[in-house]
Amino acid sequence: MNTAAERTDAKPAVTVIGLGEMGSALAGAFLDGGHPTTVWNRTPERADPLVARGADRSETVRDAVAASPLVVVSVKGNATARAVLEASGDALSGRSVLNLTDGTSAEARAVAEWVRGQGARYLHGQIMTIAPGIGAAETVVFYGGSDAVFRDFRPALALLGGRATLVSADAGVPALYGMAVHGTMWGALNGFLHGAALLSSEGIEMRRFLDDAGPSVAALLASFPVIADEIDRGEYATPYGALQHHLPSIEDLIRESGDRNIDVELPAYTLGLVNEAVQDGHAEDSYARLIEHFRKE
Ligand SMILES: NC(=O)c1ccc[n+]([C@@H]2O[C@H](COP(=O)([O-])OP(=O)(O)OC[C@H]3O[C@@H](n4cnc5c(N)ncnc54)[C@H](OP(=O)(O)O)[C@@H]3O)[C@@H](O)[C@H]2O)c1
Structure with a gap:
């Protein structure tokens, strides 16, 4: 042969x-x-x-x-x-x-x-x-x-x-692409599972939640191009939804989670990031400003 x-x-x-x-x-x-x-x-x-x-x-x-x-x-x-x-x-x-x-x-x-x-x-x-x-x-x-x-x-x-x-x-870039996708995936999955813990503690099934809230969750992905443009330009000015407006919602999530004996580490981490940026004078900037935290320059 x-x-x-x-x-x-x-x-x-x-x-x-x-x-x-x-x-x-x-x-x-x-x-x-x-x-x-x-x-x-x-x-x-x-x-x-x-x-x-x-x-x-x-x-x-x-x-x-x-x-x-x-x-x-x-x-x-x-x-x-x-x-x-x-x-x-x-x-x-x-x-x-x-x-x-x-x-x-x-x-x-x-x-x-x-x-x-x-x-x-x-x-x-x-x-x-x-x-x-x-x-x-x-x-x-x-x-x-x-x-x-x-x-x-x-x-x-x-x-x-x-x-x-x-x-x-550059042969190194595909690995970075993969890591960026995986990092996004783990962040989103952790948030989703935290939400699932919250909802299931109320006896709400996740399929029912997705039927009702699916478009709201999908809107998150739709916002990525806007965030990408802000990061690429290094400009974070926004007329709506500035960092300071995220604070009460994150605090609510932490209190609600605590009341239900659900782990608060994830939202507490988010609160820390937003507080840090607000204290650094970026209260009026968009959420994309937090890229500066991850850069650690
Ligand atoms: N599996 C997936 O779904 C998946 C998805 C995406 C990417 N990948 C990537 O694909 C690559 C292979 O993954 P896999 O899932 O196929 O792994 P795996 O099933 O654990 O197989 C590992 C392979 O590496 C070989 N190997 C390990 N040490 C070796 C050594 N010292 N010398 C020679 N051969 C050695 C093994 O040979 P033996 O058979 O002799 O042990 C086997 O062929 C990894 O980089 C992984 O991250 C895998």
Whole structure:
């Protein structure tokens, strides 16, 4: 049987290194998309289901890297990503590396610099879904690094997620995008769950609340572009809804929560932020002014 590299399919061969939950989903998407797919994993048996679906298993990282022009890496941490790629020796030269391993922006940049030093092109990707979401039209993947890799392998990348965006030539930026989304998510989820504790203490079901208050909650997202513009301009003057008008509502929430024996740490933190800004003379500014607190300059 021909190896993946020897077949003459029009679709470029892809190597996937790392077959955990995510790497297996990535390799499966390439297989389903008709790409000759070579796989390598530290624990070789994890490749068995993919081999049964038509993937070629390499015994070594070097063979795996040599098998395809596009080398996709999905392992635990960027230190591991680099260590695994180091094992490929000079086989990396001339390849395109797509690293889909999560970490900090600095870690991604360090891997990018090292890979480029081996004579390979580098693209980093931040996957914004869990493994079952790979391949869905609405799945978002932020890419950063070589626009040539992004362009040359665009159809293959589209198999991973329908919403593929090259956000920067800098390989570190996708991680920042991901963190900004996740940070927004955790903030919103914490607020929602605090609200749920409040409502359920009154016996109100959350589905009923969402039916009634859904548009009000959705309006929050609709306000983000205005906040984004204020932050980008560094101007926080507002005719309505200034910081000082938030204070009574936050204090009410804290008193209500306390009365119901519900944790007040979250609204108390918010109260601290707003009070700090008001005391610094920003009572008439919009909520976006609080960006200055987080910057800690
Ligand atoms: N799972 C998700 O839903 C999801 C979503 C978004 C992003 N991600 C990201 O995708 C990446 C992979 O995550 P995962 O969920 O697939 O993780 P996982 O299921 O825990 O698999 C980890 C992978 O890393 C490999 N690995 C760990 N240490 C290694 C080492 N020292 N040398 C060689 N290989 C090593 C493992 O090999 P063995 O099989 O030999 O242990 C396995 O292939 C992570 O950066 C994660 O944050 C995952």
